[in-house]
Amino acid sequence: MSVTLPQIPAALDLIGTAVFALTGAVLASRLRQTFVTMAFFALITGVGGGSVRDLLIGAPVFWVRDPWVAPVCMAVALLAWFTPHKWWEGRLLDWADAAGLAAYAVLGTAKALAFGIAPVPAVLMGVITGCVGGVIRDVLAGRPSIIMRPEIYVTAAALAAGLCAAGAWLGLPREIAWSAAMLGGFSLRGYAIATGLALPGYQRAGG
Helix, strand or coil: CCCCCCCCCHHHHHHHHHHHHHHHHHHHHHCCCCHHHHHHHHHHHHHHHHHHHHHHHCCCCHHHHCCCHHHHHHHHHHHHHHCCHHHHCCCHHHHHHHHHHHHHHHHHHHHHHHCCCCHHHHHHHHHHHHHHHHHHHHHHHCCCCHHHCCECCHHHHHHHHHHHHHHHHHCCCHHHHHHHHHHHHHHHHHHHHHHCCECCCCCCCCC
């Protein structure tokens, strides 16, 4: 099958991978793990979502063919290992993760659409791209996954992915559709970071 893959600057793609990898490495550092575990957390967080997406849509797994992805994840693990823990405290990493989440949700959706996936499943592929690496990271760390917490995270990825698919369906120029989708997802996640916005939990009426 011949497809036209979405074009994204290689440096931007690697920066997004590095941001996600850093969240995995920092979590391992907070758990006082070895460097081997830190490197594994960096890799699985950086490539987990994109790997699952590629397997589901029948695409070559991106990081196996890109010689730079794994070394970047290892470099991020080294950075986390040799830098003071206080560097990664606070909200800076949350904001960087929000940008990566929005960008990767859009990229995942665009790639799925390029492989002929229908819009609704393509949106789900975008959510998977943005979120699954963090889910795997949290499960391995033995802490509640992001999808089990009420804070706005997956919803922000879904918004970015949905806007990307809507832009493609409307025939908008890619630059406009992608930019609007990323901005929408980032804005929602950023608002949640700043205000603590969360979805309501289920409460059954009656006994």
